[in-house]
Amino acid sequence: MPTGAAQAQLRSVVERIERLEEEKAAISADIKEVYAEAKGNGFDPKILRKVIRLRKVDPSERDEEQALLDVYMHALGMVPTEPAGS
Protein backbone atom coordinates (compact mmCIF):
# COMPACT_ATOMS: atom_id res chain seq x y z
CA MET A 1 0.00 0.00 0.00
CA PRO A 2 1.29 3.43 -0.91
CA THR A 3 2.46 5.26 2.16
CA GLY A 4 0.73 8.42 1.04
CA ALA A 5 -2.65 6.73 1.14
CA ALA A 6 -2.12 5.48 4.66
CA GLN A 7 -1.06 8.94 5.69
CA ALA A 8 -4.17 10.52 4.21
CA GLN A 9 -6.28 7.93 5.94
CA LEU A 10 -4.62 8.62 9.25
CA ARG A 11 -5.24 12.31 8.92
CA SER A 12 -8.85 11.67 8.11
CA VAL A 13 -9.30 9.44 11.13
CA VAL A 14 -7.64 11.87 13.49
CA GLU A 15 -9.60 14.81 12.21
CA ARG A 16 -12.90 12.99 12.44
CA ILE A 17 -12.22 11.96 15.99
CA GLU A 18 -11.12 15.41 16.99
CA ARG A 19 -14.20 16.88 15.45
CA LEU A 20 -16.43 14.48 17.33
CA GLU A 21 -14.61 15.12 20.55
CA GLU A 22 -15.17 18.81 20.11
CA GLU A 23 -18.87 18.23 19.73
CA LYS A 24 -18.83 16.03 22.76
CA ALA A 25 -17.02 18.65 24.80
CA ALA A 26 -19.54 21.23 23.69
CA ILE A 27 -22.37 19.06 24.93
CA SER A 28 -20.60 18.46 28.20
CA ALA A 29 -20.26 22.21 28.58
CA ASP A 30 -23.95 22.62 27.92
CA ILE A 31 -24.77 20.08 30.58
CA LYS A 32 -22.53 21.83 33.05
CA GLU A 33 -24.25 25.07 32.20
CA VAL A 34 -27.68 23.65 32.84
CA TYR A 35 -26.50 22.38 36.21
CA ALA A 36 -25.06 25.79 37.03
CA GLU A 37 -28.22 27.54 36.03
CA ALA A 38 -30.29 25.12 38.06
CA LYS A 39 -28.04 25.76 41.01
CA GLY A 40 -28.63 29.47 40.56
CA ASN A 41 -32.32 28.72 40.83
CA GLY A 42 -31.85 26.99 44.12
CA PHE A 43 -31.54 23.36 43.08
CA ASP A 44 -28.80 21.29 44.61
CA PRO A 45 -26.65 19.98 41.74
CA LYS A 46 -25.49 16.95 43.65
CA ILE A 47 -28.99 15.79 44.36
CA LEU A 48 -29.97 16.64 40.84
CA ARG A 49 -27.30 14.28 39.57
CA LYS A 50 -28.53 11.56 41.84
CA VAL A 51 -32.07 11.87 40.65
CA ILE A 52 -31.01 11.73 37.05
CA ARG A 53 -28.88 8.72 37.76
CA LEU A 54 -31.80 7.02 39.44
CA ARG A 55 -34.04 7.72 36.49
CA LYS A 56 -31.47 6.17 34.22
CA VAL A 57 -30.99 2.93 36.11
CA ASP A 58 -34.59 2.41 37.04
CA PRO A 59 -35.81 0.97 33.74
CA SER A 60 -32.90 -1.39 33.20
CA GLU A 61 -33.13 -2.56 36.75
CA ARG A 62 -36.69 -3.69 36.36
CA ASP A 63 -35.81 -7.08 34.88
CA GLU A 64 -32.27 -7.44 36.09
CA GLU A 65 -32.56 -6.36 39.67
CA GLN A 66 -35.18 -8.98 40.21
CA ALA A 67 -32.94 -11.82 39.23
CA LEU A 68 -30.21 -10.33 41.31
CA LEU A 69 -32.46 -10.07 44.29
CA ASP A 70 -33.11 -13.76 44.11
CA VAL A 71 -29.42 -14.47 44.19
CA TYR A 72 -28.96 -12.09 47.05
CA MET A 73 -31.64 -13.87 49.00
CA HIS A 74 -29.97 -17.14 48.28
CA ALA A 75 -26.75 -15.78 49.71
CA LEU A 76 -28.63 -15.02 52.89
CA GLY A 77 -30.26 -18.38 52.94
CA MET A 78 -33.72 -16.92 52.47
CA VAL A 79 -34.93 -18.94 49.57
CA PRO A 80 -38.70 -18.86 49.38
CA THR A 81 -39.88 -21.54 47.02
CA GLU A 82 -41.49 -19.03 44.69
CA PRO A 83 -40.63 -15.37 44.27
CA ALA A 84 -43.64 -13.25 45.22
CA GLY A 85 -43.50 -10.74 42.38
CA SER A 86 -45.06 -12.26 39.32
Next chain:
Amino acid sequence: MPTGAAQAQLRSVVERIERLEEEKAAISADIKEVYAEAKGNGFDPKILRKVIRLRKVDPSERDEEQALLDVYMHALGMVPTEPAGS
Protein backbone atom coordinates in the same frame (compact mmCIF):
# COMPACT_ATOMS: atom_id res chain seq x y z
CA MET B 1 -42.36 31.26 45.01
CA PRO B 2 -45.22 29.05 43.93
CA THR B 3 -44.33 25.41 44.37
CA GLY B 4 -45.77 24.60 40.99
CA ALA B 5 -43.26 26.84 39.30
CA ALA B 6 -40.35 25.15 41.03
CA GLN B 7 -41.70 21.81 39.98
CA ALA B 8 -42.02 22.87 36.37
CA GLN B 9 -38.54 24.26 36.48
CA LEU B 10 -37.17 21.05 37.91
CA ARG B 11 -38.83 18.98 35.25
CA SER B 12 -37.45 21.27 32.60
CA VAL B 13 -33.95 20.99 33.99
CA VAL B 14 -34.07 17.23 34.22
CA GLU B 15 -35.41 16.84 30.74
CA ARG B 16 -32.87 19.16 29.23
CA ILE B 17 -30.03 17.33 30.90
CA GLU B 18 -31.32 13.95 29.87
CA ARG B 19 -31.65 15.12 26.32
CA LEU B 20 -28.10 16.44 26.28
CA GLU B 21 -26.77 13.24 27.78
CA GLU B 22 -28.43 11.27 25.03
CA GLU B 23 -26.71 13.37 22.43
CA LYS B 24 -23.44 12.96 24.22
CA ALA B 25 -23.82 9.20 24.31
CA ALA B 26 -24.53 9.21 20.59
CA ILE B 27 -21.31 11.09 19.92
CA SER B 28 -19.35 8.73 22.10
CA ALA B 29 -20.72 5.87 20.07
CA ASP B 30 -19.60 7.59 16.88
CA ILE B 31 -16.11 8.03 18.23
CA LYS B 32 -15.92 4.39 19.19
CA GLU B 33 -17.00 3.53 15.69
CA VAL B 34 -14.29 5.60 14.09
CA TYR B 35 -11.68 3.91 16.25
CA ALA B 36 -13.03 0.52 15.31
CA GLU B 37 -12.99 1.36 11.64
CA ALA B 38 -9.45 2.70 11.91
CA LYS B 39 -8.42 -0.49 13.63
CA GLY B 40 -9.91 -2.44 10.75
CA ASN B 41 -7.66 -0.43 8.47
CA GLY B 42 -4.58 -1.45 10.38
CA PHE B 43 -4.13 1.46 12.75
CA ASP B 44 -3.27 0.76 16.36
CA PRO B 45 -6.06 2.31 18.46
CA LYS B 46 -3.89 2.70 21.51
CA ILE B 47 -1.27 4.73 19.67
CA LEU B 48 -4.01 6.61 17.92
CA ARG B 49 -5.39 7.71 21.26
CA LYS B 50 -1.97 8.73 22.39
CA VAL B 51 -1.39 10.92 19.35
CA ILE B 52 -4.71 12.61 19.74
CA ARG B 53 -4.02 13.28 23.37
CA LEU B 54 -0.65 14.77 22.50
CA ARG B 55 -2.17 17.06 19.91
CA LYS B 56 -4.45 18.46 22.57
CA VAL B 57 -1.72 19.81 24.83
CA ASP B 58 0.23 22.68 23.41
CA PRO B 59 3.85 21.96 22.52
CA SER B 60 5.45 24.23 25.09
CA GLU B 61 3.66 22.49 27.89
CA ARG B 62 4.54 19.16 26.39
CA ASP B 63 8.22 20.07 26.42
CA GLU B 64 7.96 21.29 29.94
CA GLU B 65 6.52 18.05 31.21
CA GLN B 66 9.03 16.10 29.22
CA ALA B 67 11.88 18.05 30.76
CA LEU B 68 10.65 17.36 34.25
CA LEU B 69 10.15 13.73 33.39
CA ASP B 70 13.74 13.57 32.18
CA VAL B 71 14.94 15.03 35.44
CA TYR B 72 13.09 12.40 37.43
CA MET B 73 14.31 9.64 35.18
CA HIS B 74 17.88 10.76 35.51
CA ALA B 75 17.54 10.88 39.25
CA LEU B 76 16.39 7.28 39.13
CA GLY B 77 19.13 6.19 36.78
CA MET B 78 16.79 5.50 33.88
CA VAL B 79 17.97 6.22 30.38
CA PRO B 80 15.60 8.78 28.85
CA THR B 81 14.35 6.67 25.95
CA GLU B 82 16.95 6.83 23.22
CA PRO B 83 15.52 9.19 20.59
CA ALA B 84 14.78 7.31 17.36
CA GLY B 85 17.68 8.65 15.32
CA SER B 86 16.06 11.63 13.61
Next chain:
Amino acid sequence: MPTGAAQAQLRSVVERIERLEEEKAAISADIKEVYAEAKGNGFDPKILRKVIRLRKVDPSERDEEQALLDVYMHALGMVPTEPAGS
Protein backbone atom coordinates in the same frame (compact mmCIF):
# COMPACT_ATOMS: atom_id res chain seq x y z
CA MET C 1 18.30 21.99 49.09
CA PRO C 2 21.10 19.70 48.02
CA THR C 3 20.25 17.90 44.84
CA GLY C 4 21.52 14.63 46.26
CA ALA C 5 18.96 14.73 49.03
CA ALA C 6 16.11 15.33 46.63
CA GLN C 7 17.32 12.42 44.55
CA ALA C 8 17.43 10.12 47.53
CA GLN C 9 13.97 11.24 48.51
CA LEU C 10 12.66 10.57 45.03
CA ARG C 11 14.09 7.08 45.03
CA SER C 12 12.52 6.42 48.39
CA VAL C 13 9.13 7.59 47.20
CA VAL C 14 9.25 5.55 44.03
CA GLU C 15 10.37 2.45 45.82
CA ARG C 16 7.72 2.72 48.47
CA ILE C 17 5.02 3.14 45.89
CA GLU C 18 6.28 0.27 43.82
CA ARG C 19 6.41 -1.93 46.86
CA LEU C 20 2.85 -1.05 47.79
CA GLU C 21 1.67 -1.64 44.25
CA GLU C 22 3.25 -5.07 44.33
CA GLU C 23 1.34 -5.92 47.47
CA LYS C 24 -1.80 -4.60 45.91
CA ALA C 25 -1.26 -6.69 42.81
CA ALA C 26 -0.73 -9.75 44.99
CA ILE C 27 -4.05 -9.17 46.70
CA SER C 28 -5.76 -8.69 43.36
CA ALA C 29 -4.32 -12.00 42.26
CA ASP C 30 -5.67 -13.64 45.40
CA ILE C 31 -9.10 -12.24 44.70
CA LYS C 32 -8.99 -13.51 41.16
CA GLU C 33 -8.02 -16.89 42.48
CA VAL C 34 -10.95 -17.03 44.85
CA TYR C 35 -13.28 -16.17 41.99
CA ALA C 36 -11.72 -18.85 39.83
CA GLU C 37 -12.03 -21.42 42.57
CA ALA C 38 -15.63 -20.43 43.17
CA LYS C 39 -16.32 -20.78 39.48
CA GLY C 40 -14.84 -24.26 39.61
CA ASN C 41 -17.34 -25.02 42.34
CA GLY C 42 -20.21 -23.99 40.12
CA PHE C 43 -20.71 -20.37 41.15
CA ASP C 44 -21.19 -17.78 38.45
CA PRO C 45 -18.42 -15.20 38.91
CA LYS C 46 -20.40 -12.45 37.31
CA ILE C 47 -23.30 -12.83 39.68
CA LEU C 48 -20.88 -13.22 42.53
CA ARG C 49 -19.41 -9.81 41.73
CA LYS C 50 -22.82 -8.28 41.62
CA VAL C 51 -23.77 -9.63 44.99
CA ILE C 52 -20.61 -8.37 46.54
CA ARG C 53 -21.14 -4.98 45.00
CA LEU C 54 -24.65 -4.91 46.40
CA ARG C 55 -23.45 -5.78 49.86
CA LYS C 56 -21.02 -2.92 49.65
CA VAL C 57 -23.50 -0.21 48.71
CA ASP C 58 -26.28 -1.33 50.96
CA PRO C 59 -25.02 0.18 54.24
CA SER C 60 -24.19 3.57 52.80
CA GLU C 61 -27.56 3.75 51.18
CA ARG C 62 -29.35 3.46 54.49
CA ASP C 63 -29.22 7.12 55.44
CA GLU C 64 -28.66 8.58 52.04
CA GLU C 65 -31.34 6.81 50.14
CA GLN C 66 -33.90 8.27 52.44
CA ALA C 67 -32.95 11.86 51.70
CA LEU C 68 -32.88 10.97 48.08
CA LEU C 69 -36.31 9.56 48.22
CA ASP C 70 -37.59 12.87 49.48
CA VAL C 71 -36.00 14.66 46.59
CA TYR C 72 -37.40 12.14 44.23
CA MET C 73 -40.84 12.84 45.65
CA HIS C 74 -40.24 16.50 45.10
CA ALA C 75 -39.42 15.79 41.51
CA LEU C 76 -42.80 14.18 41.22
CA GLY C 77 -44.52 17.20 42.62
CA MET C 78 -45.23 15.73 46.04
CA VAL C 79 -43.82 18.59 48.04
CA PRO C 80 -44.61 18.82 51.75
CA THR C 81 -44.95 22.42 52.92
CA GLU C 82 -41.44 22.85 54.31
CA PRO C 83 -38.21 21.68 52.68
CA ALA C 84 -36.18 19.60 55.13
CA GLY C 85 -32.92 21.51 54.60
CA SER C 86 -31.72 23.48 57.68
Next chain:
Amino acid sequence: MPTGAAQAQLRSVVERIERLEEEKAAISADIKEVYAEAKGNGFDPKILRKVIRLRKVDPSERDEEQALLDVYMHALGMVPTEPAGS
Protein backbone atom coordinates in the same frame (compact mmCIF):
# COMPACT_ATOMS: atom_id res chain seq x y z
CA MET D 1 -25.77 -31.60 46.10
CA PRO D 2 -27.06 -30.55 49.51
CA THR D 3 -28.18 -26.93 49.41
CA GLY D 4 -26.71 -26.23 52.80
CA ALA D 5 -23.21 -27.07 51.66
CA ALA D 6 -23.49 -24.77 48.66
CA GLN D 7 -24.75 -22.05 50.92
CA ALA D 8 -21.86 -22.41 53.33
CA GLN D 9 -19.45 -22.40 50.45
CA LEU D 10 -21.00 -19.27 49.04
CA ARG D 11 -20.74 -17.49 52.34
CA SER D 12 -17.14 -18.50 52.64
CA VAL D 13 -16.35 -17.23 49.17
CA VAL D 14 -18.05 -13.92 49.72
CA GLU D 15 -16.38 -13.36 53.04
CA ARG D 16 -12.95 -14.19 51.75
CA ILE D 17 -13.34 -11.80 48.85
CA GLU D 18 -14.63 -9.03 51.04
CA ARG D 19 -11.73 -9.48 53.40
CA LEU D 20 -9.24 -9.30 50.55
CA GLU D 21 -10.90 -6.23 49.12
CA GLU D 22 -10.58 -4.51 52.45
CA GLU D 23 -6.88 -5.20 52.50
CA LYS D 24 -6.60 -3.96 48.97
CA ALA D 25 -8.40 -0.75 49.82
CA ALA D 26 -6.03 -0.21 52.72
CA ILE D 27 -3.05 -0.51 50.42
CA SER D 28 -4.60 1.90 47.96
CA ALA D 29 -4.99 4.38 50.77
CA ASP D 30 -1.34 3.94 51.66
CA ILE D 31 -0.31 4.63 48.09
CA LYS D 32 -2.40 7.76 48.00
CA GLU D 33 -0.75 8.85 51.18
CA VAL D 34 2.73 8.42 49.79
CA TYR D 35 1.80 10.49 46.75
CA ALA D 36 0.40 13.20 48.99
CA GLU D 37 3.50 13.25 51.12
CA ALA D 38 5.72 13.41 48.05
CA LYS D 39 3.70 16.31 46.77
CA GLY D 40 4.23 18.06 50.08
CA ASN D 41 7.94 17.64 49.47
CA GLY D 42 7.74 19.38 46.13
CA PHE D 43 7.39 16.43 43.75
CA ASP D 44 4.85 16.63 40.95
CA PRO D 45 2.46 13.70 41.44
CA LYS D 46 1.49 13.56 37.82
CA ILE D 47 5.06 13.18 36.63
CA LEU D 48 5.68 10.78 39.47
CA ARG D 49 2.94 8.55 38.19
CA LYS D 50 4.31 8.75 34.71
CA VAL D 51 7.75 7.66 35.81
CA ILE D 52 6.42 4.75 37.76
CA ARG D 53 4.33 3.67 34.82
CA LEU D 54 7.36 3.84 32.54
CA ARG D 55 9.42 1.73 34.90
CA LYS D 56 6.81 -0.98 34.69
CA VAL D 57 7.02 -1.59 30.94
CA ASP D 58 10.24 -3.09 29.76
CA PRO D 59 12.45 -0.83 27.70
CA SER D 60 12.22 -2.73 24.42
CA GLU D 61 8.49 -2.46 24.41
CA ARG D 62 8.73 1.17 25.35
CA ASP D 63 10.92 1.83 22.33
CA GLU D 64 8.59 -0.07 20.08
CA GLU D 65 5.59 2.00 21.04
CA GLN D 66 7.62 5.14 20.81
CA ALA D 67 8.71 4.27 17.27
CA LEU D 68 5.14 3.70 16.15
CA LEU D 69 4.10 6.91 17.82
CA ASP D 70 6.81 8.75 15.93
CA VAL D 71 5.57 7.32 12.66
CA TYR D 72 2.06 8.54 13.36
CA MET D 73 3.30 11.93 14.45
CA HIS D 74 5.38 12.32 11.35
CA ALA D 75 2.43 11.38 9.19
CA LEU D 76 0.50 14.15 10.89
CA GLY D 77 3.27 16.68 10.56
CA MET D 78 3.96 16.86 14.29
CA VAL D 79 7.51 17.35 15.46
CA PRO D 80 8.46 14.43 17.69
CA THR D 81 9.20 16.40 20.87
CA GLU D 82 12.69 17.83 20.54
CA PRO D 83 14.90 15.60 22.66
CA ALA D 84 16.27 17.55 25.60
CA GLY D 85 19.91 17.73 24.51
CA SER D 86 21.43 14.70 26.28
Next chain:
DNA sequence: CACTGGAAAATGCCGC
Protein backbone atom coordinates in the same frame (compact mmCIF):
# COMPACT_ATOMS: atom_id res chain seq x y z
C1' DC E 1 -9.46 -13.56 17.92
C1' DA E 2 -12.25 -9.71 18.19
C1' DC E 3 -15.70 -7.62 21.39
C1' DT E 4 -18.20 -6.40 25.20
C1' DG E 5 -18.33 -5.35 29.97
C1' DG E 6 -16.17 -4.25 34.27
C1' DA E 7 -12.40 -2.74 37.15
C1' DA E 8 -8.81 0.57 37.87
C1' DA E 9 -6.45 4.85 37.04
C1' DA E 10 -6.29 9.56 36.00
C1' DT E 11 -8.10 13.91 35.24
C1' DG E 12 -11.03 17.84 36.56
C1' DC E 13 -14.31 20.11 39.53
C1' DC E 14 -16.22 21.64 43.81
C1' DG E 15 -16.17 22.73 48.47
C1' DC E 16 -13.52 24.14 52.58
Next chain:
DNA sequence: GCGGCATTTTCCAGTG
Protein backbone atom coordinates in the same frame (compact mmCIF):
# COMPACT_ATOMS: atom_id res chain seq x y z
C1' DG F 1 -5.07 26.75 47.31
C1' DC F 2 -5.53 22.20 48.54
C1' DG F 3 -7.85 17.88 49.54
C1' DG F 4 -11.76 15.00 48.39
C1' DC F 5 -15.20 13.45 45.26
C1' DA F 6 -17.21 12.48 40.94
C1' DT F 7 -16.72 11.72 36.31
C1' DT F 8 -14.32 10.19 32.53
C1' DT F 9 -11.10 7.41 30.21
C1' DT F 10 -8.14 3.45 29.73
C1' DC F 11 -6.98 -1.13 30.28
C1' DC F 12 -7.83 -6.03 30.79
C1' DA F 13 -10.20 -10.26 31.40
C1' DG F 14 -13.94 -13.16 30.13
C1' DT F 15 -16.90 -14.55 26.30
C1' DG F 16 -18.76 -15.79 21.80
